[in-house]
Amino acid sequence: MKSVNGFTLIEVLIASTLALVLITTAAELLVSARDWQRSEQHHSKRTEDIRLLSTLLRRAVRSAGDPGCHWQWRTNLTKAPRLSAQPAIANPLNAAIDSESDVLVIQRWQPTGKAMMSAAVSENAVISLDRDHNRRFGHPVLVSADAGASCVLFNQASEAPKDLNRGPGWAGEASTTGASALNHVPEDGYQALAGMLTLYEPERVAFYIDDSVTGSSSSLFRRRLSAGNRREELLVGINVMQLVYAVDPDRDGNADAWVSATNVEDWQQVVAVSVRVQLATAASPEEGWIIITQALRNGPQHD
Amino acid sequence: MTHQPCPSTQGSTLIEVLVAALILAIGLFGLLSAQTNALMSARQAHWQQQARVFANNYVEGVRARGGTALAGSLPARWQSRLERRLPGAEFSLTTLPNSGVSQQLTIEWTAGPVEARRTLSHFFSP
Numbered sequence: 171m172k173s174v175n176g177f178t179l180i181e182v183l184i185a186s187t188l189a190l191v192l193i194t195t196a197a198e199l200l201v202s203a204r205d206w207q208r209s210e211q212h213h214s215k216r217t218e219d220i221r222l223l224s225t226l227l228r229r230a231v232r233s234a235g236d237p238g239c240h241w242q243w244r245t246n247l248t249k250a251p252r253l254s255a256q257p258a259i260a261n262p263l264n265a266a267i268d269s270e271s272d273v274l275v276i277q278r279w280q281p282t283g284k285a286m287m288s289a290a291v292s293e294n295a296v297i298s299l300d301r302d303h304n305r306r307f308g309h310p311v312l313v314s315a316d317a318g319a320s321c322v323l324f325n326q327a328s329e330a331p332k333d334l335n336r337g338p339g340w341a342g343e344a345s346t347t348g349a350s351a352l353n354h355v356p357e358d359g360y361q362a363l364a365g366m367l368t369l370y371e372p373e374r375v376a377f378y379i380d381d382s383v384t385g386s387s388s389s390l391f392r393r394r395l396s397a398g399n400r401r402e403e404l405l406v407g408i409n410v411m412q413l414v415y416a417v418d419p420d421r422d423g424n425a426d427a428w429v430s431a432t433n434v435e436d437w438q439q440v441v442a443v444s445v446r447v448q449l450a451t452a453a454s455p456e457e458g459w460i461i462i463t464q465a466l467r468n469g470p471q472h473d
Numbered sequence: 474m475t476h477q478p479c480p481s482t483q484g485s486t487l488i489e490v491l492v493a494a495l496i497l498a499i500g501l502f503g504l505l506s507a508q509t510n511a512l513m514s515a516r517q518a519h520w521q522q523q524a525r526v527f528a529n530n531y532v533e534g535v536r537a538r539g540g541t542a543l544a545g546s547l548p549a550r551w552q553s554r555l556e557r558r559l560p561g562a563e564f565s566l567t568t569l570p571n572s573g574v575s576q577q578l579t580i581e582w583t584a585g586p587v588e589a590r591r592t593l594s595h596f597f598s599p
Binding site: 177181184185188189192195196199202203206207209210213214216217220221224228416422423424425441442444460461462463464465 | 487490491494501504505508509511512518519523525526530534539554
């Protein structure tokens, strides 16, 4: 009765050896799969971190020193406070940010919106808009006409929500002495503005390293003047940030030296920035260093 | 009286066990190669990103020097940094024949155990 014989001893031995080999292999595979997955996640995270870091910093440095409108067309009417050209990269020591690492500070004029003028052409101090401009009295405003080459920088001298005023200032007692006039009156009359306008506001962005709110490591943070200087945590797991600046003292367009912030004599001479950060996600501290070098796109700032 | 056992109570033969084991082994092998592929592609993306950052840094460095290329070769410091980051990395810079200004920067590295070379080309005008 062959069919009820079952296995012979030799069959059982071979089958169990095979099973043993298979189970061992499967177990090893499971363990290594877990390790691989960890390694894969680590690589993806690092790749993603580098991409984000590179995008954020490059975009910021490229936009640094954006004048809003061309210097040649700009009329600066500001008197008190007088707005002189800000360097694209600012001295981080003045940024009042407490960080053990270096701080990157960029400055630019940032477009905040479009507005249509109520009148066809404005040749006097008041520029009436078709919408609220959200500019408070005394705050700097840069307005450029989308058509034509007119652009004017002044301190807002009106409290009206839809009117921009580039006139001398508040018609109070102090204005009679002229001492506190916000803007000066141009000798050859106000520049004519027509059609669609773009409004700009001064922007200042600081990137720095501080303790993460997650508590476990440090992060890259950002503070934007336009966002009320609130701190924004951008990227968790950044240990250190070091900055060197390419300076061009002879203004021949060729960077002469790479120096640290304390050795920059004139911030208008900075032509490129090199950011060196250490990612905490790296397997070794040496592997964690990432360098991002970015040249400035906007030339020296004019007054 | 002869008892005819029902076929379902018969045990498996050795050959059946062997075939089953073979199928299981093929399955495990497939799983293994899928894992390896996933890991390699993650690593590949990482290298690609490293090469991209490096290429951008090079181009921006050239721009800071007013468009003067670094004589087509890398300074030793850059070279060693590139080699540390990318396995078997090589760097070349050629001026595109038709423009005279535009340049092509090529970074080449070895892609893992299969020994395939991967390249990243970056075109730029200083």
